[in-house]
Amino acid sequence: MATPVLDKVEAESAASPYITVTMRIRRFNPEISDASVWEDFQIEIDPKERVLDALHKIKWDVDGTLTFRRSCAHGICGSDAMRINGKNRLACKTLIKDINPEKPITVEAIKGLTVLKDLVVDMEPFFQAYRDVMPFLVTKGNEPTRERLQTAEDRERFDDTTKCILCAACTSSCPVFWNDGQYFGPAAIVNAHRFIFDSRDEAGEQRLEILNDKDGVWRCRTTFNCTDACPRGIEVTKAIQEVKRALITRRF
Amino acid sequence: MKIHKYDTVIVGAGGAGMRAAIEATKRSRTAVLTKLYPTRSHTGAAQGGMAAALANVEEDNWEWHTFDTVKGGDYLVDQDAAEILAKEAIDAVLDLEKMGLPFNRTPNGTIDQRRFGGHSRNHGEAPVRRSCYAADRTGHMILQTLYQNCVKEGVEFFNEFYVLDQLIVEVDGVKHSAGVVAYELATGEIHIFQAKAVIYASGGTGKFFKVTSNAHTLTGDGQAACYRRGLPLEDMEFFQFHPTGIWRMGILLTEGARGEGGILRNKDGERFMEKYAPVMKDLASRDVVSRSIYTEIREGRGCGPEGDHVYLDLTHLPPEQLDAKLPDITEFARTYLGIEPYTDPIPIQPTAHYAMGGIPTNVEGEVLSDNTTVVPGLYAAGEVACVSVHGANRLGTNSLLDINVFGKRSGIAAAEYSAKADFVELPEAPESLVIAQIEKLRNSTGSERVADLRRELQETMDANVMVFRTEQTIKTAVEKIAELRERYENVSIQDKGKRFNTDLLEAIELGNLLELAEVMAVSALARKESRGGHYREDYPNRDDVNFMRHTMAYREVGEDGSETVRLDYKPVVQTRYQPMERKY
Ligand SMILES: Cc1cc2nc3c(=O)[nH]c(=O)nc-3n(C[C@H](O)[C@H](O)[C@H](O)COP(=O)(O)OP(=O)(O)OC[C@H]3O[C@@H](n4cnc5c(N)ncnc54)[C@H](O)[C@@H]3O)c2cc1C
Ligand code: SF4
Numbered sequence: 001m002a003t004p005v006l007d008k009v010e011a012e013s014a015a016s017p018y019i020t021v022t023m024r025i026r027r028f029n030p031e032i033s034d035a036s037v038w039e040d041f042q043i044e045i046d047p048k049e050r051v052l053d054a055l056h057k058i059k060w061d062v063d064g065t066l067t068f069r070r071s072c073a074h075g076i077c078g079s080d081a082m083r084i085n086g087k088n089r090l091a092c093k094t095l096i097k098d099i100n101p102e103k104p105i106t107v108e109a110i111k112g113l114t115v116l117k118d119l120v121v122d123m124e125p126f127f128q129a130y131r132d133v134m135p136f137l138v139t140k141g142n143e144p145t146r147e148r149l150q151t152a153e154d155r156e157r158f159d160d161t162t163k164c165i166l167c168a169a170c171t172s173s174c175p176v177f178w179n180d181g182q183y184f185g186p187a188a189i190v191n192a193h194r195f196i197f198d199s200r201d202e203a204g205e206q207r208l209e210i211l212n213d214k215d216g217v218w219r220c221r222t223t224f225n226c227t228d229a230c231p232r233g234i235e236v237t238k239a240i241q242e243v244k245r246a247l248i249t250r251r252f
Numbered sequence: 253m254k255i256h257k258y259d260t261v262i263v264g265a266g267g268a269g270m271r272a273a274i275e276a277t278k279r280s281r282t283a284v285l286t287k288l289y290p291t292r293s294h295t296g297a298a299q300g301g302m303a304a305a306l307a308n309v310e311e312d313n314w315e316w317h318t319f320d321t322v323k324g325g326d327y328l329v330d331q332d333a334a335e336i337l338a339k340e341a342i343d344a345v346l347d348l349e350k351m352g353l354p355f356n357r358t359p360n361g362t363i364d365q366r367r368f369g370g371h372s373r374n375h376g377e378a379p380v381r382r383s384c385y386a387a388d389r390t391g392h393m394i395l396q397t398l399y400q401n402c403v404k405e406g407v408e409f410f411n412e413f414y415v416l417d418q419l420i421v422e423v424d425g426v427k428h429s430a431g432v433v434a435y436e437l438a439t440g441e442i443h444i445f446q447a448k449a450v451i452y453a454s455g456g457t458g459k460f461f462k463v464t465s466n467a468h469t470l471t472g473d474g475q476a477a478c479y480r481r482g483l484p485l486e487d488m489e490f491f492q493f494h495p496t497g498i499w500r501m502g503i504l505l506t507e508g509a510r511g512e513g514g515i516l517r518n519k520d521g522e523r524f525m526e527k528y529a530p531v532m533k534d535l536a537s538r539d540v541v542s543r544s545i546y547t548e549i550r551e552g553r554g555c556g557p558e559g560d561h562v563y564l565d566l567t568h569l570p571p572e573q574l575d576a577k578l579p580d581i582t583e584f585a586r587t588y589l590g591i592e593p594y595t596d597p598i599p600i601q602p603t604a605h606y607a608m609g610g611i612p613t614n615v616e617g618e619v620l621s622d623n624t625t626v627v628p629g630l631y632a633a634g635e636v637a638c639v640s641v642h643g644a645n646r647l648g649t650n651s652l653l654d655i656n657v658f659g660k661r662s663g664i665a666a667a668e669y670s671a672k673a674d675f676v677e678l679p680e681a682p683e684s685l686v687i688a689q690i691e692k693l694r695n696s697t698g699s700e701r702v703a704d705l706r707r708e709l710q711e712t713m714d715a716n717v718m719v720f721r722t723e724q725t726i727k728t729a730v731e732k733i734a735e736l737r738e739r740y741e742n743v744s745i746q747d748k749g750k751r752f753n754t755d756l757l758e759a760i761e762l763g764n765l766l767e768l769a770e771v772m773a774v775s776a777l778a779r780k781e782s783r784g785g786h787y788r789e790d791y792p793n794r795d796d797v798n799f800m801r802h803t804m805a806y807r808e809v810g811e812d813g814s815e816t817v818r819l820d821y822k823p824v825v826q827t828r829y830q831p832m833e834r835k836y
């Protein structure tokens with residue numbers, strides 16, 4: 001059953017895989033100082049491991065004060081979005097070998113949200129924007145006895161935006177959001193899209209009005225940073241465009 | 253220190269906690285304390301589906317589902333509870349659909365269903381399509397949908413609040429819940445939540461194993477808080493090892509992959525499950541499949557240079573089917589292994605997955621302080637609890653069901669209780685235990701490090717109390733855990749600050765894991781039989797004469813302060829089904 005590809009993978013893993021990498025991390029702890037500083041850590045790691053594994057090695061074996069959020073460790077919970085080599089990614093979904101370990105790997109908190117300690121930011125404004133777009137199904141009339149019916153095509157219509165894990169990688173990569181934290185940001189729009197295009201929902205108009213606001217979709221300048229950043233592969237910019245179009249045509 | 257007063261306090265915001273919160277918030281003043289942001293909870297990692305005999309695609313009914321649950325649990329299931337689970341499953345799924353959950357659909361627009369291990373037509377005749385699902389993201393959709401509805405209902409959350417102690421007060425000789433003590437991550441401040449009713453929904457404890465599908469944060473905090481205050485833990489020796497974790501990493505590849513037609517193969521390409529489970533084959537129950545995999549590995553038919561894994565083969569399935577039904581797990585294989593599942597089989601090994609045991613409750617979610625006595629004001633639901641609907645082995649898709657059915661039930665029961673009950677007076681200095689624990693860790697200059705002890709614990713658990721156990725291996729684990737607990741007294745942390753001190757919390761979590769590992773090992777040592785997830789090579793058969801009973805473990809503190817696990821037993825509730833040999 002062994003195929004050539006698998007043989008290669010396994011042969012590689014048999015040889016000692018460890019390499020030395022420099023993790024350059026932007027540290028910040030207001031209990032100690034108001035300024036943030038870059039600190040270098042040299043660690044031994046298998047390049048097929050995750051950036052999250054590298055952070056754990058530092059925290060567990062070198063410096064217990066290094067602080068970051070994490071839980072699932074496989075790209076499902078949305079805890080560990082950070083700026084790695086200048087790009088927003090999940091630390092648990094980024095393998096060391098894929099980000100040029102020959103050079104120091106820089107890790108810093110995502111931008112546009114207040115840094116509280118090291119890689120931890122204040123997520124409240126982000127979740128507030130999410131809550132503001134009515135991110136729940138709204139229906140009128142009597143509830144059916146059984147499930148509401150939905151065709152497979154209607155279900156497919158909003159599939160992409162149901163994948164969101166609220167990691168904030170998109171919103172915190174958006175230059176409009178960096179300049180003005182009042183902007184709803186891509187993640188909130190993605191989650192509005194998820195309901196606007198759900199055939200069962202009856203509050204599309206209300207949500208569109210919310211996003212028609214001066215801090216709404218029209219602020220988007222289609223830079224595609226959000227789409228590039230999304231670890232779930234959601235076509236964020238396309239979703240925003242669809243909301244814009246729905247606002248113009250009022251058809252969705 | 254701050255003191256808060258709520259009618260109902262819920263500990264945990266995963267599926268069970270938020271399902272309870274939706275009910276409790278409508279009926280009482282409710283606070284949800286959660287160490288993670290709600291949407292970070294591990295319910296979001298669940299992939300395969302949620303069981304309910306909707307009969308949308310083929311004939312099915314709740315009685316068949318009850319039977320499968322009882323049989324799957326190797327007859328250690330309380331049958332009254334299993335019946336409730338299976339009957340209320342249908343509404344639980346419909347509730348979620350009405351809340352907005354985007355299930356996959358059949359061609360006529362109803363909720364689609366697929367096969368899953370151990371679920372059968374007419375008492376084991378053939379696999380049945382009972383699992384309701386949303387691609388391989390069912391848990392994600394449940395978690396999002398419940399959070400969305402919590403937003404809609406205005407549920408009050410205290411995010412990144414770690415509950416570290418359960419307050420128990422004796423009133424007229426009966427243990428009552430008075431509230432909980434929590435630590436606020438952002439500030440290091442201690443909060444007392446006085447509450448008429450407390451619901452634990454704090455999830456599992458898988459992190460005492462090394463190869464596990466569980467999140468770093470699943471450290472059994474709720475179980476430990478109750479156990480430390482003298483409440484029992486039920487059936488802790490029963491832990492489920494899921495057959496298909498990504499080799500060495502433990503990341504889960506859903507059983508839905510086999511439900512869609514995936515096949516397990518050894519190094520000769522043989523479909524070995526045909527030997528072990530002629531009818532259900534790759535979809536036999538999880539304990540059976542995990543043991544079969546290790547038998548193949550031990551007998552030299554494992555794959556790779558070290559022969560330490562087998563393959564999950566999806567290559568015969570059309571790529572469109574993989575994209576539509578299994579998009580996430582195929583992406584895991586690509587991301588973490590660099591493997592293309594369209595063309596290459598995926599290396600897998602069993603992974604520590606699910607705690608069948610936990611805080612004992614009755615079917616209303618009320619926590620028990622012994623075999624029968626309820627602790628007024630204390631509830632538990634979800635993986636932290638043991639109702640017991642899973643017995644010795646949980647069927648796939650029955651946990652997402654459990655968290656919804658018993659989350660809802662406990663939410664209603666707790667709020668109804670707090671509507672008529674009074675506050676129990678707080679004990680003197682309610683914060684004292686937590687303060688002592690924190691100060692000890694913060695001031696310690698000991699030489700032991702949290703990470704070392706945790707690694708050693710995980711290694712001993714993997715080596716000695718995983719899929720195969722013997723008297724000898726379990727004793728080795730018990731001794732090692734005792735050593736680690738001693739060394740834990742000497743643990744120190746580097747972060748002495750108040751702000752986001754995750755160094756401190758990891759130390760506390762390790763303390764919980766060590767305590768629970770001991771309970772698990774001691775319970776396993778005493779169970780001299782094999783049943784479900786607990787397999788003793790030295791006692792390979794089920795022994796209904798001596799062990800058709802739940803284990804109840806209590807913490808005993810001797811006069812010299814020494815701590816031991818005392819075991820007692822509780823009868824199993826049997827209604828419809830007589831124990832039979834379990835064959836798949
Ligand atoms: C990878 C994976 C796949 C799975 N797939 C399926 C499946 O397809 N079908 C199925 O039926 N089951 C599945 N399961 C099992 C099922 O997902 C879980 O058993 C279930 O989701 C547990 O839900 P819960 O609400 O009890 O706990 P969790 O979702 O784990 O939530 C626990 C909550 O408690 C909080 N918490 C923990 N400790 C504290 C504390 N000290 N203080 C405050 N809050 C605390 C956390 O913040 C979190 O909010 C799967 C499990 C895994 C790991
Ligand atoms: S859209 Fe993508 S990047 Fe943005 S919050 Fe959701 S998952 Fe994260």
Ligand code: FES
Pocket residue numbers: 069070071072073074075076077078079080090091092093
């Ligand atoms: S730790 Fe969960 S997404 Fe990275």
